[in-house]
Structures are given as structure tokens and as C-alpha cells.
Amino acid sequence: SDTPHWLFGDQLGPHFVDPARGGPRRDAPLVMIESRSVFRRRRFHRAKAHLVLSAMRHRAAELGDRVRYVKADTYRQGLREAVGDARVTVHHPTSHAARAFVGALPSVRVLPARGFLVTHDEFRVWADERGTKRLRQEDFYRWVRQTHDVLMEGDRPAGGQWNLDHDNRRPPPRGAADLGVPAPYRPRESDIDAEVRSDLDRWARDGDVEFVGEDGPRGFPATRRAALAALRRFTEHRLATFGSYEDAVLSEDATMSHSLLSTSLNLGLLDPAECVERAEERWRSGAVPLNSAEGFVRQIAGWREFVWHVYWYFEEGYRASNALGHHKPLPDYFTQLSSDGTEANCLSHTLKQVGSTGWTHHIPRLMILGSFALQRGWEPRAVTDWFHRSFVDGYDWVMVPNVVGMSQYADGGRMTTKPYTSGGAYINRMSDLCAPCRYKPSVRVGDDACPFTAGYWTFLHRHRDRFAHNARMTRAVRGLDRLPDLDALLEQERGRGD
Numbered sequence: 001s002d003t004p005h006w007l008f009g010d011q012l013g014p015h016f017v018d019p020a021r022g023g024p025r026r027d028a029p030l031v032m033i034e035s036r037s038v039f040r041r042r043r044f045h046r047a048k049a050h051l052v053l054s055a056m057r058h059r060a061a062e063l064g065d066r067v068r069y070v071k072a073d074t075y076r077q078g079l080r081e082a083v084g085d086a087r088v089t090v091h092h093p094t095s096h097a098a099r100a101f102v103g104a105l106p107s108v109r110v111l112p113a114r115g116f117l118v119t120h121d122e123f124r125v126w127a128d129e130r131g132t133k134r135l136r137q138e139d140f141y142r143w144v145r146q147t148h149d150v151l152m153e154g155d156r157p158a159g160g161q162w163n164l165d166h167d168n169r170r171p172p173p174r175g176a177a178d179l180g181v182p183a184p185y186r187p188r189e190s191d192i193d194a195e196v197r198s199d200l201d202r203w204a205r206d207g208d209v210e211f212v213g214e215d216g217p218r219g220f221p222a223t224r225r226a227a228l229a230a231l232r233r234f235t236e237h238r239l240a241t242f243g244s245y246e247d248a249v250l251s252e253d254a255t256m257s258h259s260l261l262s263t264s265l266n267l268g269l270l271d272p273a274e275c276v277e278r279a280e281e282r283w284r285s286g287a288v289p290l291n292s293a294e295g296f297v298r299q300i301a302g303w304r305e306f307v308w309h310v311y312w313y314f315e316e317g318y319r320a321s322n323a324l325g326h327h328k329p330l331p332d333y334f335t336q337l338s339s340d341g342t343e344a345n346c347l348s349h350t351l352k353q354v355g356s357t358g359w360t361h362h363i364p365r366l367m368i369l370g371s372f373a374l375q376r377g378w379e380p381r382a383v384t385d386w387f388h389r390s391f392v393d394g395y396d397w398v399m400v401p402n403v404v405g406m407s408q409y410a411d412g413g414r415m416t417t418k419p420y421t422s423g424g425a426y427i428n429r430m431s432d433l434c435a436p437c438r439y440k441p442s443v444r445v446g447d448d449a450c451p452f453t454a455g456y457w458t459f460l461h462r463h464r465d466r467f468a469h470n471a472r473m474t475r476a477v478r479g480l481d482r483l484p485d486l487d488a489l490l491e492q493e494r495g496r497g498d
């Protein structure tokens with residue numbers, strides 16, 4: 001039959017319309033719905049709104065007559081306008097809300113999820129077999145490597161070791177302003193972008209939606225073609241140095257050796273399998289070292305995949321977890337992405353970068369923005385919402401586990417073994433941000449006290465009882481007892497405004 005098939009805005013690649021992989025028939029009409037209410041619900045980064053609309057409209061232009069593209073207020077209205085009460089199919093959407101919505105419509109038949117390596121059923125079997133509520137990425141990743149035959153030599157991991165993280169934690173090269181790798185792929189805008197920009201201007205002018213951040217030249221691919229070019233550029237010119245400097249931060253080199261592929265993966269323009277295969281081929285041909293290929297494969301076949309499954313496995317209530325009882329609101333400068341609200345150089349620098357691009361690599365997200373929120377005791381739900389709105393690659397499924405679980409430890413350790421947070425010494429070792437800062441990373445108390453160093457001890461003190469029982473935290477907690485100035489430090493932190 002000619003049952004129409006509905007494509008969500010993050011289902012834009014060929015693997016979402018592939019009859020050979022359980023998708024719609026080759027001649028099935030397609031439906032796309034641009035819902036304005038999605039943007040009204042949250043104050044999104046403008047670069048994110050731009051990218052999503054641009055990618056959807058580029059896809060519609062490619063599909064031509066085969067697609068009915070409806071601009072509506074809500075999905076429900078759009079669907080009615082596009083197909084009336086007729087039956088439609090759709091691949092499993094990526095958020096609990098959208099999944100519940102399509103599940104409640106009798107006319108919609110939901111097909112399996114696409115865009116991930118492991119199916120829901122396979123993950124459930126894996127997780128249930130562990131018989132535990134504490135799921136670990138490392139175990140999952142090794143299982144994916146084995147079952148998908150990725151970077152394997154027979155039944156052993158390539159190179160004899162599963163984990164090469166110890167090679168992948170190098171501080172940035174001393175005194176260097178940048179890593180010196182070729183620049184990442186940057187797309188060229190089209191007429192569609194000009195249209196999107198003028199629509200967004202109008203929506204904002206009408207007071208219908210509000211945005212934060214700058215909408216500079218679009219920095220990320222909006223088409224399959226551009227996404228493939230970005231993947232090629234990364235694997236051919238930038239992957240070799242990915243591993244060693246994965247965790248390093250340089251103020252003048254925002255992208256370092258990172259792939260910038262998260263938006264293309266999350267929009268469905270790229271399939272993770274092709275990214276993993278390309279990286280493995282580069283290693284097998286001798287073009288890149290194993291620690292780089294493995295580091296990159298781990299991000300995609302390990303972390304990305306794990307986070308997706310944790311989101312579904314832990315179900316809807318997970319987002320409200322708040323094991324540490326943190327309830328403070330985010331300060332205004334943070335929500336407005338203003339770099340003027342703080343004198344901490346690392347924070348203001350990172351906020352500025354988020355404001356102008358909607359993107360930073362992993363370490364500024366985890367060890368600067370997320371760590372600060374955790375130390376200050378901000379409400380995990382509000383922090384999740386902030387990340388979701390402010391980042392070009394933010395979607396519900398990827399933000400909830402990354403923020404609630406990984407960054408805010410609000411799930412009490414269901415997906416990580418210990419909280420990710422540190423004092424200024426770590427930031428000083430891994431970046432060049434401390435030298436120009438008015439604070440000193442080694443100072444805990446007084447005018448020069450680094451807010452991360454003081455914040456770290458305050459956080460440990462606040463949760464001392466809980467962490468004293470965590471084997472990976474006992475040493476840190478014992479460190480509290482050796483601090484001669486703990487009382488003065490706590491007094492100082494009580495007086496802080498942020």
C-alpha cells in the first residue's frame with residue numbers, strides 16, 4: 001500500500017527511508033512536520049534552531065515531490081493537515097514525549113529505531129543479564145566491540161588492550177596556541193539558510209519565540225552530502241591526533257582534533273556504523289594510530305550508544321533524579337550565556353564560546369560547565385534543560401543521561417562510578433585557561449581563591465557521608481581532614497553570590 005511515512009526532524013539520512021532495513025516502501029509518500037510550538041516551549045540557542053530548520057528544509061528540497069512538508073503549530077495539527085485520519089508509519093522517535101505521542105495515535109504504526117548500532121531488545125537482554133542497576137559504559141562498550149566485530153583481532157581487542165585511555169589524557173602541548181591540525185570542515189550556506197534566518201527574525205520580532213546566542217554563519221552540515229564531506233575531512237586529516245589530546249583544552253583552538261560530527265549523527269545525517277567503519281579502516285591501513293581510532297570508536301560505539309540505551313532503559317522517571325538533593329537555581333549570567341557574569345576565566349571563556357557557536361568539546365561541558373553546576377548545587381533538571389537549549393547537538397535522549405547521570409551525579413551512581421568534578425589543578429593541567437585568570441588554581445581561601453578549588457572542597461564536605469562509602473572517593477574525602485583552613489573556606493563559600 002501507499003501508507004505515508006513520517007520523518008521527524010532528526011531522521012534525515014537515507015537509513016530512515018530504507019525498505020531493505022524495515023523502512024517505508026520505495027514509493028511511499030513522505031511527511032515532514034515543522035512544529036513551531038517546539039521552539040516556543042524553550043528558549044533555544046538561535047544557531048540550534050537555525051541548524052535544525054535548515055537541515056529539515058534541505059532534506060525536503062532533496063526529496064522534492066515525494067514529501068509533503070507541513071508548517072504547523074503542533075505535530076498533531078501538522079499530521080492532520082498532511083494525512084487526515086489515514087494510517088502512517090514512523091521510525092521510533094528519539095524522546096519519551098514523542099514516543100508517547102505517536103504511541104497514543106491509533107493511526108500511527110511505529111517501526112524500529114534507526115541510527116544506532118544496538119537494538120532496544122539487544123540492550124535489554126544485555127542489561128537484564130547484568131542483573132544490576134549499575135550499568136557501566138566500559139562493559140557495554142567491550143560487548144559492542146565483540147558483537148559487532150569492531151577493532152578486533154579474532155576474539156581479542158586490536159593491540160591486546162580494550163582501553164587506551166591512559167594514552168589519551170595528554171595535556172595540551174606546552175606554549176602552543178593551537179594543536180596545528182587542519183581545520184574542520186565548514187559548510188557553505190544556501191538560499192535556504194537565508195530563508196530560515198528571516199523566518200527566525202520574524203518569529204522573534206512577533207514575540208512568538210525567544211532565543212539566546214548568536215546565529216553566525218551556520219557551522220555544521222545540514223545535508224547528507226555535507227555530513228559525508230565532514231566525516232571524510234575528519235578521518236583523513238584530523239583523526240590521527242584525536243586520541244592523545246582528546247581531553248585537552250586550548251583557548252585559541254576550540255575544536256582541537258575533535259570531529260564535530262555530533263550534530264550530523266544526531267540529525268540522522270550520518271549513521272554511527274559508517275563513522276566507526278571509516279575510523280577502523282584508517283587504522284587498518286596504517287594511516288592513524290590505534291589510540292586515536294580506538295578513542296574515537298569508544299565515543300561513538302561506547303558512549304553515544306550507551307547514553308541512548310540508558311535513556312530508554314531507565315525510563316521516564318530518570319530525568320527527575322536528584323540523589324544529592326540539589327535545588328539552587330542557575331544564575332542569570334549562565335542562562336543568558338553571558339561571559340560578563342564571572343571573573344573565572346575558564347567559565348567566562350566557555351560561556352562565550354557556547355554563546356557564539358552553541359558548541360564546545362566534551363571537557364569544557366563536563367569539567368567546566370557541568371562541574372561548576374555540580375559544585376554549586378544547582379537543580380539537575382534545570383541544568384539539563386539549560387544544556388538542552390544551549391547546545392546545537394542537544395536532544396532530550398542525549399542530554400538526560402549526560403547531565404543527570406554523568407555530569408550531575410543526580411542518579412546516585414547508576415551510570416558512573418563517581419562524580420566528575422575537580423579543583424582548579426585539573427583545569428590548569430589540561431588547559432591554558434588559568435594563566436590569564438585573576439584567580440590562582442592552587443589557592444583555596446582569600447581574594448585569589450579559585451572558585452573551582454574552593455567549590456570542589458565545599459562539594460566534598462557537603463556530601464562527605466555519602467562519598468565516604470564510595471571506594472573511588474574515600475581518598476578525596478580523607479583529603480578534607482588534612483585541610484588546615486577548611487572552616488575559613490566553608491565560611492568564604494557561604495558568602496558567595498553564585
Ligand code: FAD
Pocket residue numbers: 257258259260261262263265266296299300303304305307360361362363365366370387388391393394395398399402403406407
Ligand atoms: P568528538 O569528541 O569528536 O566525539 C565523537 C562523537 O562521539 C560525537 O560526535 C558524539 O556523537 C559521540 N559522543 C561522545 N561522547 C558522547 C556522549 N557522552 N554522549 C553522546 N554522544 C557522545 N553530545 C551530544 O551529541 N549531544 C548533547 O546534547 C551532549 N550533551 C552533553 C552534555 C554534557 C554535560 C556532557 C559532559 C557531554 C555531552 N555530550 C553531548 C557528549 C559530547 O560532549 C559531545 O558529543 C561532543 O563534545 C560533540 O563534539 P564532537 O562531535 O566533536 O565529538
Ligand code: SF4
Pocket residue numbers: 343344345346347423424425427428433434437438439440441450451452453
Ligand atoms: Fe578557572 Fe580557577 Fe583556572 Fe581561574 S584559576 S581559570 S577559575 S580553574
